[in-house]
Amino acid sequence: xxxxxxxxxxxxxxxxxxxxxxxxxxxxxxxxxxxxxxxxxxxxxxxxxxxxxxxxxxxxxxxxxxxxxxxxxxxxxxxxxxxxxxxxxxxxxxxxxxxxxxxxxxxxxxxxxxxxxxxxxxxxxxxxxxxxxxxxxxxxxxxxxxxxxxxxxxxxxxxxxxxxxx
Amino acid sequence: xxxxxxxxxxxxxxxxxxxxxxxxxxxxxxxxxxxxxxxxxxxxxxxxxxxxxxxxxxxxxxxxxxxxxxxxxxxxxxxxxxxxxxxxxxxxxxxxxxxxxxxxxxxxxxxxxxxxxxxxxxxxxxxxxxxxxxxxxxxxxxxxxxxxxxxxxxxxxxxxxxxxxx
DNA sequence: TAGCAGGCGTTATATTGTAACAGATGACCT
DNA sequence: AGGTCATCTGTTACAATATAACGCCTGCTA
Ligand SMILES: [Zn+2]
Ligand SMILES: [Zn+2]
Ligand SMILES: [Zn+2]
Ligand SMILES: [Zn+2]
Numbered sequence: 001x002x003x004x005x006x007x008x009x010x011x012x013x014x015x016x017x018x019x020x021x022x023x024x025x026x027x028x029x030x031x032x033x034x035x036x037x038x039x040x041x042x043x044x045x046x047x048x049x050x051x052x053x054x055x056x057x058x059x060x061x062x063x064x065x066x067x068x069x070x071x072x073x074x075x076x077x078x079x080x081x082x083x084x085x086x087x088x089x090x091x092x093x094x095x096x097x098x099x100x101x102x103x104x105x106x107x108x109x110x111x112x113x114x115x116x117x118x119x120x121x122x123x124x125x126x127x128x129x130x131x132x133x134x135x136x137x138x139x140x141x142x143x144x145x146x147x148x149x150x151x152x153x154x155x156x157x158x159x160x161x162x163x164x165x166x
Numbered sequence: 167x168x169x170x171x172x173x174x175x176x177x178x179x180x181x182x183x184x185x186x187x188x189x190x191x192x193x194x195x196x197x198x199x200x201x202x203x204x205x206x207x208x209x210x211x212x213x214x215x216x217x218x219x220x221x222x223x224x225x226x227x228x229x230x231x232x233x234x235x236x237x238x239x240x241x242x243x244x245x246x247x248x249x250x251x252x253x254x255x256x257x258x259x260x261x262x263x264x265x266x267x268x269x270x271x272x273x274x275x276x277x278x279x280x281x282x283x284x285x286x287x288x289x290x291x292x293x294x295x296x297x298x299x300x301x302x303x304x305x306x307x308x309x310x311x312x313x314x315x316x317x318x319x320x321x322x323x324x325x326x327x328x329x330x331x332x
Numbered sequence: 333t334a335g336c337a338g339g340c341g342t343t344a345t346a347t348t349g350t351a352a353c354a355g356a357t358g359a360c361c362t
Numbered sequence: 363a364g365g366t367c368a369t370c371t372g373t374t375a376c377a378a379t380a381t382a383a384c385g386c387c388t389g390c391t392a
Binding site for chain 1: 313
């Protein structure tokens with residue numbers, strides 16, 4: 001398990017984010033073609049907004065983007081695009097923030113752990129294997145059927161820590 | 167790690183919940199005396215409401231209790247009581263639900279994992295040790311300072327599963 | 333051409349949570 | 363006793379997040 005972008009960069013440190021953006025965007029387009037999903041203008045606009053940085057954005061921040069692009073005016077426009085992106089594994093909802101990030105792992109839906117900086121709201125994502133399994137095993141031994149696991153570590157990223165401590 | 171009440175009962179199955187309630191309530195009272203905390207009528211009312219079952223209750227459901235008890239009329243009354251209970255480790259917020267449960271482990275603040283039934287909203291809590299540590303270790307190797315870890319497994323409890331599947 | 337499903341526009345409303353200020357209470361000191 | 367301070371509470375007003383419901387349009391297909 002590592003907290004990194006699709007290319008092994010630490011999303012909390014400066015990096016060539018254009019590569020993140022373009023790689024994920026291309027992977028999503030390919031996946032949609034393959035699976036017969038429609039990446040409509042509104043959905044693409046929301047995805048692009050999420051891909052501008054590793055910051056989590058709220059539905060209303062995304063709605064602003066839709067408005068500016070002339071692709072939607074009301075909350076349901078944003079929530080519908082998000083529903084599509086989350087359902088298909090292209091974005092994740094950060095429960096702790098009530099906000100959304102693009103998935104850097106592309107493709108099928110999966111279980112992830114997040115580091116969430118409470119100062120800058122940037123998010124790092126790690127694919128999750130064993131924590132989920134240990135939990136699910138314990139749970140199912142009690143008859144509980146696990147459908148989804150949320151793992152979010154809230155704290156302070158290195159950049160914000162430096163800024164605060166001088 | 168086990169998902170159980172303070173007495174080893176599975177909170178998703180029928181059990182003598184009066185023992186849960188009374189034991190936790192007594193533990194909280196003792197802890198408040200020890201630490202010089204004030205379990206005021208409004209705070210006790212909210213705690214008692216949470217202790218009526220293992221279901222997560224929203225702030226507004228708790229506000230109803232305060233209203234019926236004549237201990238508060240407006241949202242801040244509920245949120246203030248919850249802030250006290252959560253800050254002192256007597257209750258937990260379930261991020262996935264925007265709702266609150268009483269802590270069955272009593273005492274000092276700690277990190278927990280939850281099983282959350284999306285049908286009945288009952289919640290089981292397990293004290294968390296190694297998952298938190300693996301995550302925190304990885305995170306801190308990247309310079310990320312973890313302050314709090316949220317682990318919530320959403321799914322269907324045995325009782326609700328039986329009800330659905332016949 | 334008729335029907336159907338998916339996507340979207342729009343209105344209205346529900347749900348969850350806070351900011352800000354003022355009044356009350358009780359502990360503690362002089 | 364009177365002053366002072368911190369904490370707790372009451373109240374108004376509002377912010378932020380999310381959904382229900384209805385109807386239109388478009389593209390596909392039977
Ligand atoms: Zn990047
Ligand atoms: Zn940061
Ligand atoms: Zn119980
Ligand atoms: Zn259940």
